[in-house]
Amino acid sequence: MADTLYIVNLKHYRNAVGRSFRSFMESMGRFRHVENVVFAIPHVNFPDAHAMDGFRFFAQDIDPPSGFGAYTGSVSMDVAMEYGISGTLLNHSERRVSDERIASVVQRAASLSFDVVLCARDAEEVRRFSSLNCRYIAYEPPPELIGGNISVSTARPEVIRQAVEIARASGKSLLVGAGIKSRGDVEKSIDLGASGILVASGVVLANSPPDALSSLIV
Ligand code: G3P
Numbered sequence: 001m002a003d004t005l006y007i008v009n010l011k012h013y014r015n016a017v018g019r020s021f022r023s024f025m026e027s028m029g030r031f032r033h034v035e036n037v038v039f040a041i042p043h044v045n046f047p048d049a050h051a052m053d054g055f056r057f058f059a060q061d062i063d064p065p066s067g068f069g070a071y072t073g074s075v076s077m078d079v080a081m082e083y084g085i086s087g088t089l090l091n092h093s094e095r096r097v098s099d100e101r102i103a104s105v106v107q108r109a110a111s112l113s114f115d116v117v118l119c120a121r122d123a124e125e126v127r128r129f130s131s132l133n134c135r136y137i138a139y140e141p142p143p144e145l146i147g148g149n150i151s152v153s154t155a156r157p158e159v160i161r162q163a164v165e166i167a168r169a170s171g172k173s174l175l176v177g178a179g180i181k182s183r184g185d186v187e188k189s190i191d192l193g194a195s196g197i198l199v200a201s202g203v204v205l206a207n208s209p210p211d212a213l214s215s216l217i218v
Pocket of ligand 1 (some may be wrong): 009051092140145146148177178179180198199200201202
């Protein structure tokens with residue numbers, strides 16, 4: 001389905017980030033100009049990403065807007081966009097942030113048309129985040145499913161159905177992530193109402209990451 005969104009989170013995997021980034025993304029060449037495939041990448045590789053045309057890149061996190069100035073260590077949407085980064089994950093279960101930071105990032109992102117995938121760990125957070133002005137809510141359960149072989153669509157179907165209803169009621173698209181390893185996991189997620197998936201180890205750590213990603217696309 002062409003409108004299903006696939007977000008490949010490179011996380012901090014040795015074979016995909018830092019000095020490995022360019023070779024990893026070159027291996028993903030078949031996904032250039034594939035609009036429904038996005039790669040979530042570390043800040044350090046923004047310049048490399050900018051030199052690789054045809055891919056869609058998101059950040060894995062972004063700092064709240066402070067403008068330019070004496071903000072040591074800040075990584076802003078404004079600079080990310082200079083490198084062609086068009087969105088970000090936010091509040092990922094491995095990088096949770098405060099509600100204040102979420103509200104500040106989402107508000108600024110909306111004014112810049114910078115996509116935000118706001119990650120929620122349960123239906124209550126999906127409900128709370130659905131009132132915010134961001135395009136995507138991602139249901140990512142607590143870490144025990146992440147990196148595992150039981151997908152969230154198998155382990156938590158009832159939560160996904162509930163989360164889809166909550167998100168839809170606010171005009172949001174719900175994505176799901178954790179343990180996605182097969183096309184069946186993707187189809188199950190879509191059947192439950194999800195608009196896309198987030199995947200990391202099932203693709204990035206596969207023997208052939210491009211073949212693994214191709215095998216997930218329905
Ligand atoms: O951002 C998605 C990620 O947390 C899922 O990880 O390895 O279970 O696909 P994984």
